[in-house]
C-alpha cells in the first residue's frame with residue numbers, strides 16, 4: 001500500500017523522495033538508505049540520503065515561507081490544520097501499513113497512532129486560536145518611581161524555523177506533536193524523520209501537502225542522524241529544536257545546539273511503586289499494559305516495579321497469569337508482543353537479561369528469542385547491582401525489585417538519572433500524594449500506568465529525561481517568543497479631566 005493512491009507522487013521507482021519547496025524530489029546524492037522491516041530483518045523501503053546542500057535549500061525555503069505564513073491570519077492557519085487532520089484520518093490505513101512494516105507496530109496500534117495525530121492537529125488548531133489571540137497589557141505606574149506614562153502591549157510571535165526530530169517508536173505522532181504547534185504559532189518546520197519510521201513520516205507529510213500548506217513551509221529531509229544530524233542541529237538557520245529520542249543523542253545535541261530554545265524529550269526508567277494496600281488486580285493490569293504494550297518500546301513504559309515485600313508474591317503471581325495471555329508474533333496479526341526495532345536493540349535486551357540472570361535474578365519465563373522477536377519476561381528479585389535495575393531496555397522485559405519500605409522505592413526512583421514518569425498503586429490518597437511529592441519525576445500517575453496522553457496534558461522529564469515541557473499548550477507557547485510594544489506618553493495618562 002505504501003506509495004500508492006494519493007501517495008503515488010512520493011515514490012520514485014522503489015525509492016521514496018524527500019520533500020522541499022512543496023515538491024517531492026530525488027536527492028542529487030544518488031545515494032539511498034535502506035529501511036529494514038524489523039519482523040523480517042530484510043530491507044523494506046529505500047529513502048533518499050539527502051546532501052548538506054539539500055538541507056540548506058530546505059532551510060532557505062522555510063525561512064522565506066515562514067515570513068508569509070506568520071502574516072497569514074490565525075484562523076486560516078487553523079483551517080489548514082483542520083484540513084490536514086481530516087486527510088490524515090482519511091488516509092489512516094496506508095500510513096498505518098507503513099508503521100506496521102517499518103517499526104513493527106501492531107496494526108491496531110498503528111491506526112490509533114495516526115488517528116491520534118489527526119485529533120492532535122485539530123485540538124492544536126483550536127488551542128492555538130485561544131492562546132495565541134491573547135496578549136498582555138501593562139501600565140507603568142505599579143513599579144516604584146514610575147508614573148502612568150507607558151503602556152506595554154505584549155503578544156506572542158513565532159520563533160522562525162523549527163527543526164523537528166522524532167524517534168522511531170511514534171514516528172508519526174511525535175512528528176505531528178511538534179509540527180502542529182510549530183505551524184499554528186506561525187513557524188516553518190524542517191522535519192528530520194527517524195530512519196526506521198521515515199516512510200510513515202513521509203506519508204504523513206504528504207497529508208500536509210494535500211491540505212495545501214504553502215510551498216517551502218514544511219520540508220522533510222531524510223538521511224541518517226549520524227550523517228546529517230550535526231549539520232542540521234548546528235545550522236544557523238534553525239531557530240528551535242524539538243527532539244524526542246534517546247538520552248545520549250539528545251544530550252549531545254543540546255551541547256552543540258547553541259543559543260536557541262530546545263525541547264528535549266528523552267528516555268525514561270519509569271518506576272511503579274506498589275504499596276501493601278494496593279488493588280493488586282488493578283496494579284497487575286497496569287503493569288502488563290504499561291510494561292509490555294508495543295513490546296516495552298515506549299519512553300513511558302513501566303520499566304521497574306518496586307513492590308512491597310509483603311504483597312510481592314501475590315502481585316507477581318497475578319502479573320505472570322496476565323503475561324501468559326499475551327500474544328506473541330507479527331504486527332500484521334495484531335499480536336501484543338511484536339519484534340523489537342533492530343538486531344542491535346534485541347542484542348542489548350538479551351545482554352540485560354543475561355546480566356540479571358548471571359547475578360542471581362529469577363526469570364519467571366524462559367528466555368526465548370527468534371530474530372528480533374523476544375518473548376516477554378518478568379525478572380524477579382532484581383537487586384541494585386544488576387544493570388536492569390537502572391537501564392532502559394526498550395523491550396518486553398520487566399524487572400521487579402522487592403522493597404521493605406516505601407522510602408526504599410522512592411530512593412531508587414530518585415537515584416536514577418532518568419526521571420520521566422512514575423506511578424503509585426495504593427488505596428490511600430494521602431499516601432499517594434505524599435509519595436508523589438517525594439518522587440522526583442516529570443509526572444506521577446496515581447493508580448494507573450504512566451502515559452503521555454491525553455495529548456494536551458503537560459509532558460516533561462526531569463534530569464536526563466529532558467528539557468522543557470511538551471503537550472499541546474506547552475509546545476505552542478514554547479515555539480513562540482514574547483514581543484512587546486511600549487507606548488510612551490508625554491505625561492501620565494491619568495492627568496486629564
Ligand SMILES: NC(=O)C1=CN([C@@H]2O[C@H](COP(=O)(O)OP(=O)(O)OC[C@H]3O[C@@H](n4cnc5c(N)ncnc54)[C@H](OP(=O)(O)O)[C@@H]3O)[C@@H](O)[C@H]2O)C=CC1
Nearest residue numbers: 167168193194195224225229245246249265266267268299
Ligand atoms: N521522552 C519521550 O518523549 C520519548 C523518548 N524516547 C526515547 O527515544 C529512544 C528510542 O528512540 P530512538 O529513535 O532509538 O532514539 P535515537 O536517539 O537513536 O534517535 C532519535 C532521532 O534522532 C535522530 N538522530 C540520531 N543521531 C542524531 C544526531 N547526531 N543529530 C540529530 N539527530 C539524530 C535519529 O535519526 P536516525 O534514525 O536517522 O538515526 C532519530 O530521528 C529511547 O531512549 C526512548 O526512551 C522515545 C519516545 C518518547
Ligand SMILES: O=C(O)[C@H](O)COP(=O)(O)O
Nearest residue numbers: 169298299300451452453
Ligand atoms: O515514545 C513514547 O513512549 C511516547 O511519548 C509515549 O506515549 P504514550 O505514553 O502515549 O504511549
